[in-house]
Amino acid sequence: MPDRQGDVFGRSRVDARVSRPRHHVPQPRLERRHARRGVPRRPRSPRSGWDVLQDQIRAVKPTVAILGYGMASSFDGEAGLPKFEREMSTLLDALPGLAGGPVRVVIVGPIRHEHPGPPIPDPTAHNTALAKYEETLRAVATRRGAWFVSLADVVGGGR
DSSP states (O other), X not given: OOOOOBOTTSOBHHHHHHHOTTSOOOOOOHHHHHHHTTOOOOOSSOOXXXXXXXXXXXXXXXXXXXXXXXXXXXXXXXXXXXXXXXXXXXXXXXXXXXXXXXXXXXXXXXXXXXXXXXXXOOOHHHHHHHHHHHHXXXXXXXXXXXXXXXXXXXXXXXX
């Protein structure tokens, strides 16, 4: 991925390399830059997001977890609700064990889409799906004794 940081003339490094091919324009190596900061670089072997999340929870050992889920899953529509609820339950069941103790949980519902007007498509259909995912998250939070924050009520005029 090219670095878009500008040089002294306001051109990007990529532009400078094209316009002056004989001159060396340093391109940073992201992996080395992250390693210097103590951030582990991405594993070369493909791992599932669940495996990575588990490793992160084990490393941090949180006492409070703020979970913001629902937007991406909502594109599966109503058919995806059972799977979504199952995966949320799996995460909530695993949290205390991975963290090494009790974890207070705050579940944040998805934000609704606003309609700025044409040519942007009307988001009403997707907002309906989002409302169902929010209801599911609210029910999960209630059953688990977790806090629930509805961003739909705060942003975008609510229901």
